[in-house]
Amino acid sequence: MKYARLTKEQFEEMHQEFINFLATQSITADEWEKIKKDKPEAAEEELDIFSDLIWEGVLNKVEYLEHFSPNQIFLFRITEATIELIAIKVENEAIDITTREGYQWLQTNLMDDTVNIYTSTRVISDDRNKDIFALIKQGANITKGELYGYFLDVVQG
Secondary structure: OOOOOOOHHHHHHOHHHHHHHHHHOOOOHHHHHHHHHHOHHHHHHHHHHHHHHHHHHHHHHOOEEEEEEOOEEEEEEEOOOEEEEEEEEEOOOOOOOOOHHHHHHHHHOOOOOOEEEEEEEEEOOOOHHHHHHHHHHOOOEEEOOHHHHHHHHHHHO
16 A cells, blocks of 8 residues: 555545446445455455545645644645745744644744744655655645745745
């Protein structure tokens, strides 16, 4: 398995897609029930293959990721060749930017001496989606990139 198995909830949401997936392999609903009962390892393998297909489709479309922690924000822009990072770090222990108050403090105090903004770019490995999935596993969320765009303007002055 290349990524991670979908959760029970995700499988429930993708019920129709999973039925279509089984149909492409000429597996009927009755046959699927029989496979689950008689060959659980084969059923597990089908679930893993389907999960990887879904992840692959999602990861192919990812352009932006965000990761928040109490004192840092990591904003990623993923291109075909690179992962660009804008990192915002608050050196003030009293500020937790994962809270509404802390985030509002950051918005009004961007130029404060305790706020540091860094940028970095690295080349993507041979497996773009695996790089993206690693960031998601570490807690990053897929976004539309509004925050990245905002801080890009700040950085570029």
